[in-house]
Amino acid sequence: MKVLQLIDSLEAGGAERVAVNIANALSAEISKSYLCSTRQEGILKASLDPKVDYFFLNKKRTFDLKAIIKLKSFIKQEQIDIIHAHSSSYFTATLVKLLYPKIKIIWHDHYGNSEFLHQRPKQVLKLCSYFFNHVFSVNQLLASWAERKLYVKSVNYLPNFSVENKQSLVTQLKGVEGKRIVCLANLRPQKDHINLLHAFKAISHKHQDWTLHLVGKDFEDDYTQSIKQYIKDFMLSGGVFLYGSCPDTSAILKHCDIGVLSSKSEGLPLALIEYGLASLPTIATNVGQCKEVIINEQTGLLVPSENSNALSEALESYINNSSKREVLGHSLYLHIDKDFSKKAVISTIKGIYSNFVPH
Incomplete structure (x- = not known):
């Protein structure tokens, strides 16, 4: 079995990390694992396993016929069985299938605004879904939505997984060792960094040694500007770092x-x-499938979304109780190792693949 992971870029986003993780994991499990970035490369390219065949399409626009023909030729030449298309790359996959009907398409829906599905543009996606063989959805809301709205019969919820990387620290981290709060999220409105800044501001005067570290892509847009303006307006630049x-x-x-x-x-x-995986004591808002990972007071602290008071209270409860941090950080590690392991998720993926590729 030969499978191509298709993704629009290799910038450091969640969907992109999942595409790389799956390609890497499959490289030891199937005949050949491929990954194609259609529009843009990025820092995740360095994370690809040497056993994964990598192909950069360099697609320039939505209807780039030359690029579609090039991808079709690559798929035909390599005798690839399945395109596993992530997020918006489903459109490229569909155009390839129109030229090469024998290819199977599995679409992986990573849509981050699953609380606001009524706002989701769906006309093009709905048309393309005629050509999908299966849909993986990253939460149950998205799976139910796909079953109701798309022309595809085979849908299931597939949890994300990650793998431990033995990386060396190259980033120069600011702040005091032992007193760092981190938020790993690209600077997008749905991640609501402003709510986090509100919460941090509320505790910062009492815990002046503690610092907040925002790690994620800066899109240099109005949202990013609002974050930087907030930090400036409330004089948080000594405690918040991007x-x-x-x-x-x-x-x-x-x-x-x-x-x-x-x-x-x-x-x-x-x-x-x-x-x-880092055994970090964690706080998350109760949205999407977060409650499957962060079980309140068992594997972390779960708070309502858009509620900076609840978030600041949760931060303070960790800051004031190092043993609580240690216990919940370790419990989260064990939970991830048991229920969100690479082995379980890859087994599910291979099982779905085998439904569409003859043995």
Whole structure:
């Protein structure tokens, strides 16, 4: 069996990390594992296993016929059986299938605004779904939505997984060792960094040694500007640090002490799994499938979304209780190791693949 993971970029986002993780894991499990980035390369390219065949399409626009023909030729030449298309790359996969009907398409829905599905544009996706063989959804809300709205019969919820990376720390972390709060999330509105900044501001005067570290891509847009303006307006620049995308996130997490995710909407955030692999005591908002990872007072602290008071109270309860941090960080690690392991998820993926490729 030969499978191509298709993704639009290799920037450090959740869908991109999942595509790389699956390609790497499959390289030891199937005849040949491939990954194609259609539009843009990025820092995750360095994370690809040498056994994964990598192909950069360099697609320039939505209807780039030359690029589609090039991808079709590559798939035909390599005798690839399945395109596993992540997020918006389903459109490229569909165009390839129109030229090469024997290819199977599995679409992986990573849509982050699953709390606001009524706002989701769906006309093009609905048309393309005629050509999908199966849909993986990163949470149950998305799976139910796909069953109701798309022309595809075969759908299932597939949890994300991550893998421990033995990285060296290259990022120069600021702040005092042992008193760092980290938020691993690209700077997008759904991640609600402003809510986190509200919460941090409320505790910062009492815990002046504690610092907040925002790790994630800066899109240099209005949302990013609002974050920077907030930090400036409330004079938090001595305690809040922005790093942009970093190639050494696993190492950064090992040097932090509390992990936070304050999103308005989520699928199943890879960040929470990565916090768990680093044994970080974690706080998350109760959106998407977060409650499957962060079970309140058992594997972390779960708070309502868009509630900075609840978030600041949770931060303070960790800051004031190092043994609680240690116990919940270790419990989260054990939970991730048991229920969000690479082995279990890859077994599910291979089982679905085998439904569409003759043995």
